[in-house]
Amino acid sequence: MIGKTAVQNIGLSSIISVGNKSDIDEADLVEYLVKQDDTKSILMYIEGIQKGERLVNVLKEATKKKPIVVIKSGRSKRGAIAAASHTGSLAGADEIFDAIMRQCGVLRAENIQQALDWCKYLSKAPIPTGENTVIITNGGGVGVLTTDACEKYNIRLFDDTAYLNHLFSDVTHGFGSTKNPIDLTGEATSAEYEHALEVALKDKQINAVLALFCETAMIDANSLSSMIRTVYEKYKKKEKPIIFSIFGGEITENVITTLSKDNVPVFRDVYDAVSCLGVSYTQFRYVQVVDGEERVPKVSIDKISTIVNKALSDGREFLLADEGQELLNIAGLSGPKSGIARNIKQAVEIAEDIGYPVVMKVVSRDILHKSDVGGVLLDLDNKEEVLDAYQTIIHNCKVFKSNAVIDGIEVVEQVKPGTEVIIGGRRDKAFGPIIMFGLGGIYVEVIKDVSFRALPVSYRETRLMVKEIKSFPLLLGVRGEPRKDIEKIINTIYRVGYILQNCPRITDIEVNPLMVYEQGNGVKAVDIRVMLSESEGKN
């Protein structure tokens, strides 16, 4: 690492190797380094995380002060995840790591070279003051490539075409373009190219520039180095970010090597250049965010703890259906109407009280996967069907396990169809309590369209979780469908997260499915599964 950074002229304020048995971990080091003036950016190579909960808290604060880049090995390895809930099976450890690093404002690099590029750039470059980026190029194709790269790295291109035309029409040839990318064409001379960059520098609405250069007959490659150096110094003085990506023959290649050593941000490939500006913007956005005052949901943790403690004292590491329903009520979450029948007469009475159709489910400490043993029957429309369903469920459960303790049969309102989503929380081995949100339904395991966050999570961040899934447009309403009640989803995620965060004996909570209706019509937690542990915070 020392050799590599020396070749690239990257200054190291510290290089620290932490052995597995050291009592100083990543969180301690980040806390220390963030206070050191001679450390401009921090690069971490991580193989595994021990005290993730503390690391998350430290990183959230540290990244507001200095950029932190991380490389983690083991991307392809699936975590050893217990399949007790979907929350565990829907993502590998790497997906969770990735999501949580983003949540903390940490920049995750794909490889060592990218990490070094980012660190070098972020250590020297000015922070952007706004989101208007302009691409200035003398080659059309490379301009389009850069536009693609900007989309990949979430860079917003300045798109006021009239304004850009006003700025750049004087320096653009007839068949060039003043739309972003500003295409000066291969006809552009060195002076015209430099002038265009001067225009962008002086303009107050342009916040960052991606300067692309292709070696042409119109520009003397021998003067390229001094031109770039001069432009860069001017930008540096005005604290406006500029990154170069240049293409050409031997002279151009030598220019890249030389300027790069002198810490001028010049790259061979546009994607490398754009990725640097991209992480700079990621950092910029993270620092801008203010979460505001957090809402504390009106949820009685004491009452939930009472339910949890009772289940544990019964020797159970999960809540029964009626206990789960009670938890939903305490949490202020809406579930279907239901009741537990201890005999067939009660089953009919509850069903008649709720109104048909109903669903019937076995309640048994000995049967966790109710559907798999024929312990759930749906769409029961009348008394006769309830009577038959009751006998069938009892029979099926006895066939599955003759000595199963059957605590009753839950009779539940069959909720009307809606958009199914899943909310899950669990205690991750590395990061402690985490929360998951995703699209539900029968394809949940295949599509795996989910987002994760480490707890505690702000209300603003919870909203981002919902927006982050690929299926978010379904919630907004597609092809004339009405928008779904997104606020109620956010509220449910927030409350589930709050419970998991504050009830250390709960290891897993899963609301699946959460039926989402049109905006204003709310959500319904059709089923809730809660797993427990005797020891606090155990995963």
Next chain:
Amino acid sequence: MKKIIFTSLNKNAGKTGIIIGLGKAINQKIGYLKPFGDRLLYRKKRLWDYDSAVISKIFNIEESPEGMTLGFDHSKLRYMYDETNIIEKIKSLITEVSSDTDVLFIESGKNIMHGVTVNLDALTIAKAADAKLIVVVSGDSDDIADELLYFKQHTSLKGIDFAGVVVNKVKDVDDFKMVYEDILHKIEIKILGIIPFEAELTYPSIQLISDMLMAKVISGEKALDQVVREVFVGAMSGDAAQRLEKFKNKNKLIITSGDRSDMILAAIETQCVGIILTNNILPQPNIIALASEKEVPLLLVHTDTHKVAKKIDQMVPLVDSTDMKKIGILEDSIKNYTTLVDLM
């Protein structure tokens, strides 16, 4: 119209098989009731008794199997009926079924006393229906004799038209006759027949096993009617299994975990009649494709190999309405080994 109620001293004595055999042997229009069901079949949100459904199909009975049974669970029967109206219900059912039938077979619950607390035991039904009572016994010869002696000495059959006993599934008929015929004769129990054990009747179909295990059929749906003659637990490697003679039998059922690719592939290649994949583990897609191509049923279950093997071992091989071979054996057994036809 003749009315006969069949009961047994123990469950799984073979009452349904005897009714099927007798029905076939007499060639008359028959009706059937099983007031207290015990073999649940949940279809289209309603509950039927498996035996009622099979007999309905075999004898083209118009009455829906759903209406042949009053309930399957004491709590339901207690909820629906009291001591008096359950008898009335039985009588009205008999009246409904009796029209246009020559003989009505009533099958009791799993044994003679089952349902006594809800007035649905065999003797109560026999009195209510004014039906002839036939008791079916099976099992170990000594046990049969003990049970019959006890039954005769300690059961009051006053007011009941007790026709006699059918001794079913006897492993050695000659030995049974030699040891027990005189004893039974002395206690004045009329033996209506001694039916020898028939191994063929004990082989279940893949469909039945799939239903009983509530398995998910992954492939080979069209081959579910095949009969299982051998059950093989694939706990060893595929190579080791292929060296065993038992593994070479064509009518074998393999039980193995879904991740035992070597075992599953070896089984498919030896033309087994089905493979039960335990632990809810699906094999690789190429293995499923191969099984589909060769029409080998793959049945996915949640339970582990040990529990599946145990369940299959305890499974009662019920008759399928399409299994003409077994139905033929039952008919022949009644004709050749009993005098039941003479009662008709």
